[in-house]
Amino acid sequence: MKQMKRIIVFLCAAVICLSSISLGACSSPDNGAATGDSANEKLVVSGNDMIINTEYGKLYYPSSWQDKFDYKIETDECFMVCFLGKISDKTTEELYRIVFADEGAEEPKNAVKTGIIKDKKCIVYLVVKDFSDKKYTKDEINTFYAMQDELNYTTEKLSELDGFERTNPKSK
Numbered sequence: 001m002k003q004m005k006r007i008i009v010f011l012c013a014a015v016i017c018l019s020s021i022s023l024g025a026c027s028s029p030d031n032g033a034a035t036g037d038s039a040n041e042k043l044v045v046s047g048n049d050m051i052i053n054t055e056y057g058k059l060y061y062p063s064s065w066q067d068k069f070d071y072k073i074e075t076d077e078c079f080m081v082c083f084l085g086k087i088s089d090k091t092t093e094e095l096y097r098i099v100f101a102d103e104g105a106e107e108p109k110n111a112v113k114t115g116i117i118k119d120k121k122c123i124v125y126l127v128v129k130d131f132s133d134k135k136y137t138k139d140e141i142n143t144f145y146a147m148q149d150e151l152n153y154t155t156e157k158l159s160e161l162d163g164f165e166r167t168n169p170k171s172k
Contacts, residue, residue: 043071052081056100056117057161062150068143078108083154085147087140095148098158099125114155119163126155 044051045063052059052071059081061069070084070092079100084092099108103121107113111125128151131144158164 042073054081054100055079056120056122057164058157059098060154060157060160062153065147065150068147078102078105080108083147083151085144087136093131093134093136093144094129095131095144096126096128096151096154098154099127101125113167115158115164115166117161117163118165124158124161124164126151 042053044053045066048063050061050063050066050069052061054073056079061071061083068086070086072082072084074080074082080097082097083095085095086092099111100117100120101108101123103116103123105123107123108125108127111127113123114126115124116122117124128148132141136144159166
């Protein structure tokens with residue numbers, strides 16, 4: 001059953017994010033990661049959406065998961081927003097990440113190119129994480145998979161970023 005759910009999640013990501021993948025390296029203006037209070041200052045809950053404000057624009061996640069959701073921003077090599085499932089205040093697991101990399105930079109490992117932001121000369125990638133080998137209960141794993149399915153919601157809303165163009169014309 002776990003294998004089937006992983007396949008379904010992978011297929012959803014592939015359908016939404018099918019594109020040619022080019023190689024390039026990540027770069028960003030800052031180094032480090034924003035977590036905890038500094039990261040959550042960028043999070044706004046509005047109706048059905050949790051909105052993460054970034055230098056590239058707004059990223060969305062359904063507010064129905066507000067009690068189990070967290071995120072972090074990493075800027076070590078590229079600008080990344082990591083979407084996290086939360087078991088407790090101390091235990092989170094990365095579900096997926098949206099990566100903003102400069103054109104011509106090396107592609108992040110296991111990434112699918114979803115689009116470009118022309119005016120910022122930036123390529124947008126999606127990286128879906130596999131956590132099935134972690135030691136969680138069946139209910140926790142099922143919750144993580146359900147939360148991971150929301151990547152469809154997040155990637156559909158990427159079209160609202162200024163200058164964003166999908167690399168797969170069949171996508172919305």
